[in-house]
Each structure stands twice: as C-alpha cells, then as structure tokens.
Ligand code: C2E
Ligand code: MG
C-alpha cells in the first residue's frame with residue numbers, strides 16, 4: 132500500500148508492518164523533509180549554581196517546528212532518528228550550531244560557562260565520532276573547555292571498555308563530560324570511577340517529587356554524595372519549585388537547571404538573557 136505523505140514521497144508499507152512501524156516509517160520521511168526545509172532549531176536552557184545567582188552554562192536542546200507551527204517533542208523524534216541512523220547527521224548539525232552559539236556567547240563576554248550538548252548512543256558509537264567532534268570544535272574556533280558533552284548513563288554502560296577509551300580521547304581533546312539522566316540506567320558503580328567524567332546530572336524523575344517522596348529524596352542524596360566522593364560536579368535537572376531548589380541546596384547539590392529559572396529559549400533570546408546577566412555583574 133502506498134500512502135501519500137503530504138508531498139514528495141510516496142511511502143511503501145507492507146501488510147505485515149505494525150502500526151508502530153508504520154508510524155516510524157512516516158516519521159523518518161517527515162524528519163528528512165524537515166531537515167531539508169530547515170524546520171529544526173536549537174533552543175538553550177540556562178544552568179545555574181544552586182542559589183540561582185550565577186549562570187554557569189546552557190544546555191542546547193533541539194526543537195522541531197512543523198510548517199503549521201506545531202512543535203514535535205524531541206522525546207518523540209530523537210528515538211526515530213536514532214533507529215534510522217539519521218541522528219548521525221542531525222547530531223553533527225546540532226554540535227556545530229551549539230559550538231557556534233558558544234563562540235558567540237564567548238565573544239559577547241561570557242566566561243566560566245559550558246555549552247552542554249546531548250549526544251545520543253548511536254552518534255557516540257559511530258566510528259567517526261571523535262574525528263567529527265574534533266573537526267567541528269576546530270571549525271567553530273571555540274575553546275573545547277567550553278563544550279560539555281552529555282552522554283546518558285545507559286549509553287556509557289554499553290560496551291564499557293570501548294566507551295572508556297572514547298571518553299578518554301574526548302577528554303584529551305579538552306572537552307567536559309557529563310552523565311545525563313543519572314539514576315535511570317544501570318550503572319555499575321565500580322565502573323563509574325573509571326570513567327573520565329566531570330559531572331553527574333540527576334534525572335528529573337527524582338527531582339519532581341523531592342518534596343513529597345522520601346525515597347526520591349534518599350536517591351537524590353545518594354547521587355549527590357556519590358558525585359562528591361568521586362570528585363564530580365552534580366546538577367539537578369527539572370527544578371520547577373523553590374522548595375525543590377531549597378532541598379537541593381540543603382543537600383549540597385551545586386547546580387540546577389529547570390523551569391524555576393528558565394525554560395529553554397531560542398538563540399536570540401538566550402543571547403539577551405546572557406547579556407542581561409552580564410550587565411548585572413558589571
Ligand atoms: P534531556 O537531555 O534530559 O533534557 C532535559 C529535558 O527536560 C528537556 O526536554 C528540557 O526541556 C526539559 N526540562 C528542563 N527543565 C524542565 C523542568 O523544570 N520541568 C520539566 N518538566 N522539564 C524540564 P526536551 O527538550 O523535550 O528534550 C527531551 C529529551 O530529548 C532530552 O532529555 C534528550 O534526551 C533529547 N534531546 C533533546 N535535544 C536533543 C539534542 O539536541 N540531541 C540529542 N541527541 N538529544 C536531544
Ligand atoms: Mg541532556
């Protein structure tokens with residue numbers, strides 16, 4: 132059965148494909164088209180020290196705005212881009228745009244910050260990954276110390292020995308490394324100490340009910356202590372309330388990111404946000 136995909140491509144579906152598979156095939160075609168039509172944009176979400184006074188970084192987050200103005204969540208399309216391999220090209224574009232934005236922020240006077248960029252598993256495992264990162268950093272003329280790659284806990288726990296090697300090479304390029312969604316994967320703690328990482332990001336699922344769920348509080352405390360004992364920085368993501376922030380501060384978490392401070396915003400707005408901060412410091 133051939134279905135018109137609202138334009139150029141006619142997709143061929145076979146009778147034994149599940150609805151889910153069909154949805155993925157359609158999504159893949161839509162993603163390719165979206166790429167050609169420049170429907171992707173990077174947004175940036177500030178990261179602060181736990182008091183909320185000092186800007187310490189920004190996380191680059193991809194956005195897909197369709198022609199009708201509607202946004203499709205990366206939680207929906209990143210997994211498809213992963214499965215189809217499109218993430219490799221998309222990831223290069225993401226890193227390039229984020230590095231250029233970091234260079235721009237540096238030129239406007241921002242210092243002591245990192246631009247955090249999400250790297251998906253397939254991208255990380257690609258044989259040319261290191262080479263590509265090195266080239267993009269070089270081309271954007273940003274000091275690699277300002278770029279932090281976020282790799283999820285589940286990614287680094289696949290093929291551990293190989294992963295340690297890649298991480299070491301990324302470190303020797305001068306990049307910073309953070310483990311994203313920490314607490315949701317299956318980290319072997321004995322391996323964690325061997326990874327040349329700089330930061331743990333506490334997954335937002337533990338932060339959400341910090342005020343009401345005793346076990347979430349216990350997990351958050353355990354991650355903070357683990358980070359400190361391994362000499363790693365620690366950031367909590369998804370911080371939405373003052374209560375959550377205060378509990379994180381009381382438990383010596385150093386950094387926060389979340390709607391309490393700011394939602395992710397388009398590049399131009401992120402630049403004004405930084406310029407406001409810089410003015411206040413002077
Ligand atoms: P992530 O890397 O863990 O990103 C954090 C997510 O939490 C982002 O969702 C962010 O917008 C959202 N968030 C931040 N603060 C709050 C808050 O206070 N409350 C709530 N409820 N949410 C908050 P987003 O942008 O929809 O991205 C979802 C996931 O998609 C990301 O999780 C990441 O895994 C993936 N993703 C997003 N952008 C990229 C990208 O450029 N490359 C890759 N490989 N993956 C990306
Ligand atoms: Mg992230």
Ligand code: MG
Pocket residue numbers: 311312332334335368
């Ligand atoms: Mg995360």
Ligand code: MG
Pocket residue numbers: 312335
């Ligand atoms: Mg997440």
